[in-house]
Amino acid sequence: MIRYALKMLMGDRARYLGILVGVAFASLLITQQGAVFVGLMERTYSFVSDTPAPDLWVVDPDLEHHADSKPMLKQELYRVRGVEGVAWAVPMFKSFTKLRLPDGRRRGCIVVGVDDETLIGAPASISGGSAADLRLADAVLVDEADVGGKLGLTAHVAEALGGRAKLAVGDVLELNDHRAVVAGTFKIQPSFFWDPVIYTTFTRAVSYSPSERKELSFILVKATPGTDLGVLAERIRGATGLKAYTEQGFKRLTAMYILEKTGILINFGIAVALGFIVGVVVAGQTFYNFTMENLRYFGALKALGTSNRQLVRMVLAQAGVVGLLGYGLGVGAAALFGALLGGTALAFSLPWQLLAICGGAIIVICLIAAALSMRRVLVLEPGIVFRG
Amino acid sequence: MSTAAPAHSMNPAASARGLAVRCRNVVKNYGTGQSVVRALRGIDLDVYEGELLMLVGPSGCGKTTLISVIAGVLDRDEGECSVFGRDYAQMTSAQRTRFRGETIGFVFQSYNLIPTLTIAENVSVPLLLNGLNRHEALRRANDMLAKVGLGERVKDTPLRLSGGQQQRVAIARALVHEPRLIVCDEPTSALDHETGHRVVELLKSVAMSGNRSLVIVTHDNRIFDFADRIAHMDDGQVDKIVGSAKELYGPNMQPGSPA
Numbered sequence: 250m251i252r253y254a255l256k257m258l259m260g261d262r263a264r265y266l267g268i269l270v271g272v273a274f275a276s277l278l279i280t281q282q283g284a285v286f287v288g289l290m291e292r293t294y295s296f297v298s299d300t301p302a303p304d305l306w307v308v309d310p311d312l313e314h315h316a317d318s319k320p321m322l323k324q325e326l327y328r329v330r331g332v333e334g335v336a337w338a339v340p341m342f343k344s345f346t347k348l349r350l351p352d353g354r355r356r357g358c359i360v361v362g363v364d365d366e367t368l369i370g371a372p373a374s375i376s377g378g379s380a381a382d383l384r385l386a387d388a389v390l391v392d393e394a395d396v397g398g399k400l401g402l403t404a405h406v407a408e409a410l411g412g413r414a415k416l417a418v419g420d421v422l423e424l425n426d427h428r429a430v431v432a433g434t435f436k437i438q439p440s441f442f443w444d445p446v447i448y449t450t451f452t453r454a455v456s457y458s459p460s461e462r463k464e465l466s467f468i469l470v471k472a473t474p475g476t477d478l479g480v481l482a483e484r485i486r487g488a489t490g491l492k493a494y495t496e497q498g499f500k501r502l503t504a505m506y507i508l509e510k511t512g513i514l515i516n517f518g519i520a521v522a523l524g525f526i527v528g529v530v531v532a533g534q535t536f537y538n539f540t541m542e543n544l545r546y547f548g549a550l551k552a553l554g555t556s557n558r559q560l561v562r563m564v565l566a567q568a569g570v571v572g573l574l575g576y577g578l579g580v581g582a583a584a585l586f587g588a589l590l591g592g593t594a595l596a597f598s599l600p601w602q603l604l605a606i607c608g609g610a611i612i613v614i615c616l617i618a619a620a621l622s623m624r625r626v627l628v629l630e631p632g633i634v635f636r637g
Numbered sequence: 638m639s640t641a642a643p644a645h646s647m648n649p650a651a652s653a654r655g656l657a658v659r660c661r662n663v664v665k666n667y668g669t670g671q672s673v674v675r676a677l678r679g680i681d682l683d684v685y686e687g688e689l690l691m692l693v694g695p696s697g698c699g700k701t702t703l704i705s706v707i708a709g710v711l712d713r714d715e716g717e718c719s720v721f722g723r724d725y726a727q728m729t730s731a732q733r734t735r736f737r738g739e740t741i742g743f744v745f746q747s748y749n750l751i752p753t754l755t756i757a758e759n760v761s762v763p764l765l766l767n768g769l770n771r772h773e774a775l776r777r778a779n780d781m782l783a784k785v786g787l788g789e790r791v792k793d794t795p796l797r798l799s800g801g802q803q804q805r806v807a808i809a810r811a812l813v814h815e816p817r818l819i820v821c822d823e824p825t826s827a828l829d830h831e832t833g834h835r836v837v838e839l840l841k842s843v844a845m846s847g848n849r850s851l852v853i854v855t856h857d858n859r860i861f862d863f864a865d866r867i868a869h870m871d872d873g874q875v876d877k878i879v880g881s882a883k884e885l886y887g888p889n890m891q892p893g894s895p896a
Binding site (some may be wrong): 250252253256257259260261543545546548549550551552553554555556557559630631632634635 | 701704705708710711730731734735737738739743745746747749751752753754758762763765766767771810822
């Protein structure tokens with residue numbers, strides 16, 4: 250009977266397509282807006298994702314997110330190194346500072362300093378040069394995405410440089426009135442924050458920034474093999490009074506801050522809710538109309554001996570199939586949208602959790618649509634078939 | 638209150654058989670209070686195994702209500718109604734649904750064939766509801782369609798057929814699971830005389846072959862001759878049960894005149 254139920258639905262092309270379009274549109278809107286939201290949220294903690302190696306990030310206990318500036322005393326590094334279970338710990342500096350480009354323009358930038366000796370914390374993907382080039386005098390690494398954009402050269406300088414509009418290896422910058430030489434470029438994920446990021450060594454980064462008593466932004470910690478990270482984080486907190494986050498925990502701290510302080514959640518939430526409502530209204534209404542149009546046939550099936558349980562299964566199968574197809578179409582269209590705009594500034598991320606959430610929403614839409622119809626079918630008196 | 642069928646009007650062969658339907662003092666009201674409509678006012682009626690009984694009478698006299706009660710698709714308010722000894726009032730809703738699916742075949746005035754299914758699929762529905770697998774159900778549906786002369790059209794959808802052909806499909810659907818009682822509501826009302834005649838002829842020849850009982854609600858006095866008995870209803874009561882149309886309307890009755 251399930252097969253016949255599906256033929257009943259699919260044979261009514263106009264309504265079938267109407268329901269399908271409603272569900273697919275809801276799925277598209279929920280997935281697409283959700284993916285942009287997730288993409289943006291991932292960008293809020295891209296600095297953490299792009300920093301390789303550490304098991305734990307040790308920070309000032311009052312730090313609210315990774316872009317927050319609450320530096321620690323350098324002695325904290327030695328105290329952390331003394332905690333049982335710490336294999337190694339290296340310093341990282343991060344600060345906002347002033348930048349002067351070769352064409353004389355000024356702008357702000359984020360300077361990140363990584364451990365002078367090990368260079369741990371430098372970006373994993375270095376496209377021009379290598380991390381070791383940071384050991385050269387005044388060397389800095391710049392973001393490949395910025396050399397022609399945020400750090401691009403103005404036309405008159407470009408002309409003087411033989412038509413080159415992009416910052417290149419060997420170009421000299423000024424960071425807070427200190428000389429800096431571009432030694433290479435790196436690739437990192439696009440960030441939620443807008444200032445260009447420049448990597449150099451810890452000591453040099455500190456010198457590029459206004460003098461402060463506290464100069465340690467983060468301590469990157471590697472645990473000894475077999476050490477439970479939760480236990481180690483608690484141990485560090487107990488020994489130093491600092492907070493230690495796993496990579497996921499530090500990402501969550503940043504993401505939650507952005508969610509709470511920017512209103513981004515409610516803005517995207519409205520778009521996602523709109524998709525859900527459109528799905529419920531269009532799919533529910535069309536499915537209900539389909540059922541009403543077919544009420545006499547449901548009545549005939551009841552008279553012929555179809556039980557309420559079978560009718561429920563039939564309606565659920567109809568709703569389930571349009572739900573599945575609509576979900577697939579919507580998610581497919583959203584993925585295509587993301588793929589086509591992949592090379593642009595669009596923030597788009599489609600993790601399985603989002604697909605599951607969208608799937609859940611579509612199930613709810615279909616259940617609501619089916620429930621409206623089922624109610625009519627279940628209370629239907631089979632005697633209707635004798636009333637002409 | 639109407640009375641049970643008088644002995645002189647029974648088909649002798651039928652009366653020798655068991656009872657298919659037994660209604661006693663069946664009452665059915667629609668609405669409540671001052672707006673109550675008394676559709677059935679204490680019906681007594683027997684239908685015998687192997688008998689074709691026609692329910693006739695003016696519009697609004699309660700024919701359709703009575704057939705709905707007999708078919709178990711409408712609850713009566715008072716009285717008794719049993720089909721092959723089983724009283725609907727003693728069954729749960731699920732038992733009644735199952736009983737209908739196994740025991741009763743339906744032919745509706747407006748056919749009620751699902752337009753998006755092929756006619757073979759439409760006919761196979763009662764078999765699927767009785768637990769047959771789809772392959773076997775379709776095979777038997779095809780056989781039944783061949784019996785009603787539509788063996789070449791099994792893959793057509795109902796809308797490609799004429800009214801008479803659709804009614805033959807409905808008859809095939811009513812018979813395919815070999816029910817013991819078949820109820821038909823105005824099976825010829827949408828058909829011309831010749832087609833209607835052929836449909837009832839078919840219904841009688843195929844349906845009655847297995848000692849089945851048929852109850853046909855009709856206005857169409859052109860088909861009265863097929864009946865073993867005719868029960869005339871008026872104002873919610875069976876006021877007359879006769880063996881032929883002539884007994885009912887007199888020797889001068891003309892086919893096509895109002896019943």
